[in-house]
Amino acid sequence: MPIRSRPTARTAAAAAMCLTSLTVLCAAPARGTSGAAITRPEPAAREDGPRTSPQAAPSPGQTTGEPTPVSPKPATHTVAPGDTLWDIARQTLGDALRWDGVYTLNREAIEDEAHRHGRASSDRGHWIFPGTVLALPQPPKAQARPSSRFVPAPCPTTSEELREARCGFLVVPENRAHPNGRTLRLAVAMVPSTSPRPRPDPIVFFAGGPGADAIGDIPLLTEAGLNHDRDLVVMSQRGTLSSPPALTCPEIDRFYQQRVHLRYDAPSTGRRYVQAAAQCRERLTGQGVDLAAYNTMESAADVADLRRALGVQRWNVFSHSYGTDLALTYMRMFPEGIRSVSLDGVVPPSVATPGWTWSSVKEALDNILSACADQPSCRQRYPDLGATFTRLVRELEARPVTTNVTVPEVGTVKVVLDGGALLNWMVRASHEAAIFPSAVDELAHGRPQRIAEQWAATRLPGTEGVFAHGLSLSVWCSEWVSYETPREQLAHGLRAFPGFPHSVLAQPPQLAFLRQGCQAWDVPKAPASIRAVTRSSIPTLALSGSFDAQTGAQWGRYAAGTLSHSTVVTLPGVAHGAYLNRCGAQVITSFYDDPDTPDTGCVAAMKPKPFAIGPAGVGTRG
Numbered sequence: 001m002p003i004r005s006r007p008t009a010r011t012a013a014a015a016a017m018c019l020t021s022l023t024v025l026c027a028a029p030a031r032g033t034s035g036a037a038i039t040r041p042e043p044a045a046r047e048d049g050p051r052t053s054p055q056a057a058p059s060p061g062q063t064t065g066e067p068t069p070v071s072p073k074p075a076t077h078t079v080a081p082g083d084t085l086w087d088i089a090r091q092t093l094g095d096a097l098r099w100d101g102v103y104t105l106n107r108e109a110i111e112d113e114a115h116r117h118g119r120a121s122s123d124r125g126h127w128i129f130p131g132t133v134l135a136l137p138q139p140p141k142a143q144a145r146p147s148s149r150f151v152p153a154p155c156p157t158t159s160e161e162l163r164e165a166r167c168g169f170l171v172v173p174e175n176r177a178h179p180n181g182r183t184l185r186l187a188v189a190m191v192p193s194t195s196p197r198p199r200p201d202p203i204v205f206f207a208g209g210p211g212a213d214a215i216g217d218i219p220l221l222t223e224a225g226l227n228h229d230r231d232l233v234v235m236s237q238r239g240t241l242s243s244p245p246a247l248t249c250p251e252i253d254r255f256y257q258q259r260v261h262l263r264y265d266a267p268s269t270g271r272r273y274v275q276a277a278a279q280c281r282e283r284l285t286g287q288g289v290d291l292a293a294y295n296t297m298e299s300a301a302d303v304a305d306l307r308r309a310l311g312v313q314r315w316n317v318f319s320h321s322y323g324t325d326l327a328l329t330y331m332r333m334f335p336e337g338i339r340s341v342s343l344d345g346v347v348p349p350s351v352a353t354p355g356w357t358w359s360s361v362k363e364a365l366d367n368i369l370s371a372c373a374d375q376p377s378c379r380q381r382y383p384d385l386g387a388t389f390t391r392l393v394r395e396l397e398a399r400p401v402t403t404n405v406t407v408p409e410v411g412t413v414k415v416v417l418d419g420g421a422l423l424n425w426m427v428r429a430s431h432e433a434a435i436f437p438s439a440v441d442e443l444a445h446g447r448p449q450r451i452a453e454q455w456a457a458t459r460l461p462g463t464e465g466v467f468a469h470g471l472s473l474s475v476w477c478s479e480w481v482s483y484e485t486p487r488e489q490l491a492h493g494l495r496a497f498p499g500f501p502h503s504v505l506a507q508p509p510q511l512a513f514l515r516q517g518c519q520a521w522d523v524p525k526a527p528a529s530i531r532a533v534t535r536s537s538i539p540t541l542a543l544s545g546s547f548d549a550q551t552g553a554q555w556g557r558y559a560a561g562t563l564s565h566s567t568v569v570t571l572p573g574v575a576h577g578a579y580l581n582r583c584g585a586q587v588i589t590s591f592y593d594d595p596d597t598p599d600t601g602c603v604a605a606m607k608p609k610p611f612a613i614g615p616a617g618v619g620t621r622g
Contacts, residue, residue, distance in 0.1 A: 079132040085125045086529035092136055096333070097297060099125065099527050100177040101137045109134070123482075124524045148172045148305035155189060161218045166190045170235060170306050175293035182288070186302060187215055187242035190310075191222065191232040201314050201339050202231040203592065204303065206330075208321025208345070210296075210475045211468035213241040224585040226318060230592065233315065235306055237326075239294040239471035245287060247294060247470025249280035253463065260413060260456045263400055264420030265503045270513035277473060278520040284470055292523045294474040296329050296349065296530060304334035316592050317341040320579065321551060322475075325349045328534040328559065340539040340595045342588050344579050345551040348559045350533045353484035354476070354508040354515065355492030360552035361423070361509045362496035364430050364575075365389070367546045371573065371608040372437055378611040382437040388444050389426070390499050393419040397501045405453045415452040417443075419504040420512065425455045427509055430549040431575040438614035476511070477518035482525040486515065510550070533562050539595030540566040543584060545574030547608070567591065569600055573608025 077092050085103055090096035103110060103125035113129045114122035122128065148170060155167035169185035192198070203226055207214035214236045226232055236242035255276040262269045284291065303326075307315060316339050319327035325347040331338060369386045372378040382388075397419030407413050417425075422443075429436050429451075439450045493505035507513060540563045542556035553570045560566040569587055571578050578584035583602035591598035 075136055077134050077136055079128050079130050079134065081130050083128060083130075084528050085128065086527045088134065095176075096529070097176045097301060098137065099529075102134060105137055106132075106134045126525055126528055148302075148309055150188065150306075150309040151185070156215075159218065161191060161222050162189055164192050170302065170309055172238075172302050172305055174238075175290050176298060176301060181290075184238055184243065184245075186238055186306075187236040188306065189215055189218065189234045191218060191227050191234065193227050193229060193231050195229050199230045199592075201316055202233050202312060203227070203316045203318050204233040204235070204306070206303070206317065206319035206323030206326045207237065207240075208323050209240075209468065209472060210237070210322045210326075211240060211247070211470075211472045212322075213466070213468070215242040216466075220580065221318075224579050225589060226579070226585070228589060230316070233306070233310070233312075235303070237299050237471070238302060239474070240468045241466055245284070245289050247284060247289070247291075247468045247474070248465045249276070249469040250465045251276040251279045251283075252469040253465060253467070256458070257464075260415050260421075260458070263416055263418050264424065264512065265397070265418060265507055270516055273513045274516050274520050277469075277517040280470055281521055289470075291470065291474050291521070292478070294471050295478060295526060296326055296475060297333070297526070299326055300330040300333050303330055304336075307337050313337065314339045318344070318579075318588065320344045320577065322347055324551075324559075325352060329530070331536050331538055331540075332532060332534045335536065335538060338538050340541075340592060342541045342543065342591060343556065343559065344543045344584070344588070345548060345576050346542055346544065346555040346559045347551055348533075348555055349479070350531050351555075351558070353480045353489065353492075354511045355484055355489035356480075357509045357511060357550075358492045358496040359554065361427060361549050363552035363554055364547050364549035365426065368430070368433050368436055371433075371547075372611055375608075375611055377613050378437055381613050382441060385437050385440060389422075389440055390497070392440065392443060393422055393500055393504060395419075396422055397504055401448050403448050403452050405449055405456055407453065407456050410456075413456040415448075415456050417448055417452060417455065419501055420507055421455060422451070423500075423504060424509060424512075425451055427549040428454060428458060430547045433547050433573065433575065433611075434609045435612050438612050441614060473517065473521045474523050476514060477521050478523045478526040479530050481515055481518045483531060489515070534559070535562045535564075537564045539591075541588065541591040541595075541598065542566060542568045543571070543578045543587060544569070545571045545576065545578050545581070545584075547573055547575045548578075550576040565595075567598060567600075569603060571603060572606045574606075 077088055079088070085099035086096045089099040089102050093102075109132060110122045110125055110128060113132050114120075114127050117127070117129055119127055150168055150170055152166070152168040155162040155165050167187070167189045170188055171183050171185055173179050174182050174184050190202075205214055205217070205221060205226075207217055214234050218232075218234055221227070221232060221234070239245070239247040241248060252273070255273055258272070259269060262272070281291065314337050317327050317330070319342065321344070324343040324345060327341055327343060329349055331341060365386070372382060372385055396417055400416050400418040400421075402414065402416050404412050404414055426436070429439065435450070439454075442448070443451050489508060490505060493500070493508065497505065540560070542560045542563075544551070544553035544556040546553055556570070557568050560568045571581055571584055574581050574584065579588055583606055586602055587598055587600055590600075
């Protein structure tokens, strides 16, 4: 059975939809000029191979492809201070992913202890208390745990980039806590190097989203030259389009198409989103999909299984957006066999929440305003750009503007611009920052058409049923929303934009009404270990763009703080997706050639593009 072909429609809006770029407070570049930052922490003393802190890295053999024999352990375990179910499962059963089995076996005792300590519940084992005696599940019999395996299959014939590739499927359990359950077939493509003498260590790619189909990103990866010296291994994450069951949600796609003519922040808009999420959930669970099994830890185990199944001794990781969250988790859980890691648009799992997204928007906006001030023509023509933008957010939230625009392949579209819509348009506009000042000025003078056209074009025909919104919800609801209260979420917005209306601040950028949607999606809270800081000496490149409004550059610096052998690079004037920039691609490939001293010479010569200067505005907003 061949890997399915995917639609070829690719737009900037679809790229912006992949949330792998979020942020917190605005931070100035660490070093350099014009927003450029190249820093390198002092490397720690290294042993023969990569290592991580003992607390962060589970025992070898967690993957299903090669289980490590577990020596006999006591039938019970007494909880000690600092224990988590993740740690207990790892230490006693040799497999941290069996934490859920420990909880299920001891649910009554764990919940009783939580009640005794004044808690309404344990949050599915998040709260456990010293002295609790837990029964341990029996180790699975060797034959009861299916081995992950690679099954060759034809490549799609519609992709020129796969003409010389080898393709197939990695067969894995849907839920490793229930190894006798059904299995998944994850699409894999191995794209050969264009060099006649490729390096022996390939590059494995982690896509963004969560929910983007990695197989569909291969043309962008090859165009960036990532397979110039090394073979490229691409596996579509569980739940994405090429790896059924695809957790795509046409119901949510249709909601996004309708949202452009609705008030972005209105409760009625939120109810429509929740209804769409509930309909998607009902359909998927009716097909027998275990929504709780589509998470970052399972995906990290899938990647570890893939390396073993392919017989790769060492490889390099390239990750983008949410893929960096997966990469940092993978480094912590399965450090074996990783030669180096590139993080492009960093999402640290230890801090990522809905409210965290405000910091990236703030940082990018401040950097765009600063770049405008550094260009005399922009500074003179738009001297109060930041104040104008804030004023428009407040005014539009109080009195939205409604207009009709023409969208190619769609026709006439009604667009409602309120404060939330304008803020989220800014996230999209960071990819075309040169027009940001003039577009804001046009809106301030009663000409909303340019912004309305761009806002309406964020959802185009051909994208419905492509992006796996269900995977996004399973990850965000269990790993992000569960670890932030509504008050904490609002506080992030207030710190970033204290002048914005409360109704705008109530909905974090790109994730409006996610908290309500998660109530309908109804997946359990992830174990606290998913929020652990990754500490590692694996050579790592943290690459960001100074205009990245999705995953701010500050988060590359943050993640590098606990990666002792890391290099931090910030590209001035570049938005989300630094590898799509020529200099960014050069830095990445040079890093793989020499992780100790990558060639970053092109960064110093970079400057933000000149801003477009429009005619003086006239008229008033009607």
